Amino acid sequence: MANILIAEDESAINELIKRNLQLVGHRCVSVFDGECAVYELQGHSYDLVILDIMLPEIDGFDILRKSGETPTILLTARNSLNDRIKGFSLGADDYLTKPFEMLELLARVEAVLRRTKKDTDQFTLEAVRVDFDSRQVFLGGLLADLTPKEYELMEVLIVNRNIALSRDKLLELVWGYDFEGDSRTVDVHIQKLRKKLGWEKKIKTIYKLGYRLEVNP
Amino acid sequence: MKRRTFLTTLILFLACFYAGILVISTTTYRDTVRRAKEQCAGEHYFIVSGFVKDVAALHSRGVDYTQSLDGLMRPYGLLAKNQNASLMLYDDGQRVYSNMSGSGGHTLRELKDDNRLVYADKAENKTYMEVIGRLPEPYDRFIVVYRSDISAIISAWERMKNTLFASGLILSCFLALCLLFLLERLFRPLSEISRTSQRIASGNFRDTRLVVSGNDELTEMARSFNHMADEIQCQMAELTAAAQNRQLFIDNFAHELRTPLTAIYGYAEYIQKAVTTEDDRQFAIECILMESSRIQNMAGQLMELASLRSDQIHMKVLAVPELFNAVGRTMQPRAAEKEVCLRFLCELATLRGDANLLESLLINLIDNGIKACETEGKITVCAAMQEKNPVITVSDNGKGMPGELLDQITEPYYRIEKSRGRRDGGAGLGLAICKQIALQHGGELSFSSHPGKGTTATIIFTTP
Numbered sequence: 001m002a003n004i005l006i007a008e009d010e011s012a013i014n015e016l017i018k019r020n021l022q023l024v025g026h027r028c029v030s031v032f033d034g035e036c037a038v039y040e041l042q043g044h045s046y047d048l049v050i051l052d053i054m055l056p057e058i059d060g061f062d063i064l065r066k067s068g069e070t071p072t073i074l075l076t077a078r079n080s081l082n083d084r085i086k087g088f089s090l091g092a093d094d095y096l097t098k099p100f101e102m103l104e105l106l107a108r109v110e111a112v113l114r115r116t117k118k119d120t121d122q123f124t125l126e127a128v129r130v131d132f133d134s135r136q137v138f139l140g141g142l143l144a145d146l147t148p149k150e151y152e153l154m155e156v157l158i159v160n161r162n163i164a165l166s167r168d169k170l171l172e173l174v175w176g177y178d179f180e181g182d183s184r185t186v187d188v189h190i191q192k193l194r195k196k197l198g199w200e201k202k203i204k205t206i207y208k209l210g211y212r213l214e215v216n217p
Numbered sequence: 218m219k220r221r222t223f224l225t226t227l228i229l230f231l232a233c234f235y236a237g238i239l240v241i242s243t244t245t246y247r248d249t250v251r252r253a254k255e256q257c258a259g260e261h262y263f264i265v266s267g268f269v270k271d272v273a274a275l276h277s278r279g280v281d282y283t284q285s286l287d288g289l290m291r292p293y294g295l296l297a298k299n300q301n302a303s304l305m306l307y308d309d310g311q312r313v314y315s316n317m318s319g320s321g322g323h324t325l326r327e328l329k330d331d332n333r334l335v336y337a338d339k340a341e342n343k344t345y346m347e348v349i350g351r352l353p354e355p356y357d358r359f360i361v362v363y364r365s366d367i368s369a370i371i372s373a374w375e376r377m378k379n380t381l382f383a384s385g386l387i388l389s390c391f392l393a394l395c396l397l398f399l400l401e402r403l404f405r406p407l408s409e410i411s412r413t414s415q416r417i418a419s420g421n422f423r424d425t426r427l428v429v430s431g432n433d434e435l436t437e438m439a440r441s442f443n444h445m446a447d448e449i450q451c452q453m454a455e456l457t458a459a460a461q462n463r464q465l466f467i468d469n470f471a472h473e474l475r476t477p478l479t480a481i482y483g484y485a486e487y488i489q490k491a492v493t494t495e496d497d498r499q500f501a502i503e504c505i506l507m508e509s510s511r512i513q514n515m516a517g518q519l520m521e522l523a524s525l526r527s528d529q530i531h532m533k534v535l536a537v538p539e540l541f542n543a544v545g546r547t548m549q550p551r552a553a554e555k556e557v558c559l560r561f562l563c564e565l566a567t568l569r570g571d572a573n574l575l576e577s578l579l580i581n582l583i584d585n586g587i588k589a590c591e592t593e594g595k596i597t598v599c600a601a602m603q604e605k606n607p608v609i610t611v612s613d614n615g616k617g618m619p620g621e622l623l624d625q626i627t628e629p630y631y632r633i634e635k636s637r638g639r640r641d642g643g644a645g646l647g648l649a650i651c652k653q654i655a656l657q658h659g660g661e662l663s664f665s666s667h668p669g670k671g672t673t674a675t676i677i678f679t680t681p
Contacts, residue, residue, distance in 0.1 A: 012480040012504045016487065023491050077475040078468075099479035102486045164490040214492055 002047035034058025302365035469630030557594035589615025
């Protein structure tokens with residue numbers, strides 16, 4: 001759960017980012033030009049800024065200079081090396097080029113937040129409490145016994161909650177590219193996870209697609 | 218090249234020079250020998266005629282002159298001695314008198330038909346001119362030989378010849394030096410040109426020029442060389458600008474394409490994967506439709522631009538009021554929507570052009586004007602003759618733009634706002650299309666603008 005400022009002048013894309021981030025439980029504020037972005041950054045404290053470089057009034061690089069300590073992910077259609085280097089040298093934490101995939105955006109946001117957030121990172125869903133720092137899972141106060149792969153699968157599902165993940169995507173994210181097993185492996189692990197955490201209703205099977213951890217935002 | 222020119226010139230010159238010296242010395246030699254011959258022949262004749270007279274006098278007195286030949290010859294011998302010559306008398310092949318000094322013998326050459334023989338003879342490192350002459354009848358048994366030493370003359374000639382060749386050698390050396398110097402001077406501009414062209418070839422166009430001074434062929438060449446370098450630099454600059462423009466076009470095109478694509482892809486993914494309500498799905502679908510139509514719009518405009526560039530248009534005589542009416546019908550509602558007052562002033566009856574294209578041109582320009590206008594907007598479209606050319610102007614009192622941007626606004630995808638915001642709509646190709654239409658009509662599209670006061674677009678139809 002983080003406060004995120006989205007500065008992007010294309011309203012369609014701004015809305016898209018906002019909806020995606022809200023799905024995984026972040027609070028979002030949208031601004032459509034540079035001046036508003038600077039105003040928001042000065043008046044409020046944000047955990048992360050998603051910043052388009054080409055903004056009206058004040059461009060992204062200038063905002064980056066003024067934003068100070070706020071973690072920033074730059075978002076742009078320009079994929080030139082110079083722009084990326086300039087962005088990083090001005091203190092950007094990550095860089096995302098259009099067009100981007102939803103999962104990539106969420107993964108980068110999650111990574112930056114985990115790097116920069118100081119308070120302990122926890123996730124609670126009914127009787128389950130996950131402590132990401134110590135990689136421990138508690139079920140009704142008792143330590144649940146998860147294998148490393150089960151833990152990683154659960155983590156991926158939590159990070160991308162409310163978003164369907166295909167079996168191939170899960171294989172890639174949890175087992176890595178070079179894993180040579182088939183998608184049955186995913187099904188087996190999902191079954192175990194459901195049983196161990198009592199998530200039979202929470203982890204939904206999406207027809208023709210994969211699995212989704214559904215959490216009310 | 219320089220070396221070859223040097224060697225060729227030098228060899229040619231030396232050949233002519235020495236041939237000249239050779240001709241002169243041979244002629245002089247022949248002349249010298251001929252004169253010596255004549256002189257000797259003259260002496261011989263004088264002696265012979267004197268001697269014959271003496272002999273004839275003795276003979277007429279009945280004295281046996283054969284006994285006193287020696288005495289008779291002596292005065293002539295002394296005379297000849299004075300001339301540095303020796304004299305001999307042969308009687309029937311027998312030498313009866315000789316005053317030849319030295320031990321060297323003398324053999325008489327045989328006289329054939331002639332009574333006299335003159336020839337040069339070399340003996341003991343000396344050259345002699347010998348005249349052998351038979352006495353006239355009845356004393357034709359006697360032969361007088363006059364042998365003159367001409368070594369002095371010959372050696373004088375040799376000295377002269379040697380002097381000639383020696384001075385020739387010195388002159389040749391001098392000439393070679395002069396030639397070297399001259400060629401160095403002549404070839405300096407050439408090597409300068411080659412150095413300069415090397416610098417140009419290595420890409421250094423600016424400040425690499427030849428110094429133009431004087432008024433000869435080389436100056437002319439330097440001038441044309443500089444002109445060539447200027448032209449190349451100019452064309453390089455044009456090409457670079459064209460390449461940059463193209464790159465800019467591609468970059469902009471990619472950007473224009475990427476933004477709607479990102480939205481379409483993103484919303485499709487959203488529908489597929491996210492937990493959504495019916496409202497969410499409707500919203501996403503609307504977004505996808507809108508962005509798709511934007512891409513379609515852009516593709517259409519690109520096609521229009523491309524076809525404008527390649528196709529010939531059909532020019533017809535058009536009635537300007539009709540054109541204005543047609544444009545007005547399309548644009549008045551849009552103008553009214555933004556509370557902009559749109560007026561047409563027509564002082565021109567007809568115009569040659571393609572009705573559809575001109576309509577689209579005016580609609581584009583008026584549309585831009587409407588977008589630039591805020592409250593109390595006014596747009597005036599005016600057709601009139603200016604300096605014999607039909608001119609259409611579209612002026613608004615909108616926000617205007619800085620003058621330095623006016624050159625760029627007709628570039629495809631150029632946007633004054635860096636953010637390339639599209640809240641006003643449009644794919645960024647409108648003015649590029651306008652410019653192309655104006656060009657196709659043999660006209661010129663130009664803009665003048667003051668920030669805060671408004672913009673005027675002017676189309677001058679220069680070719681009737």
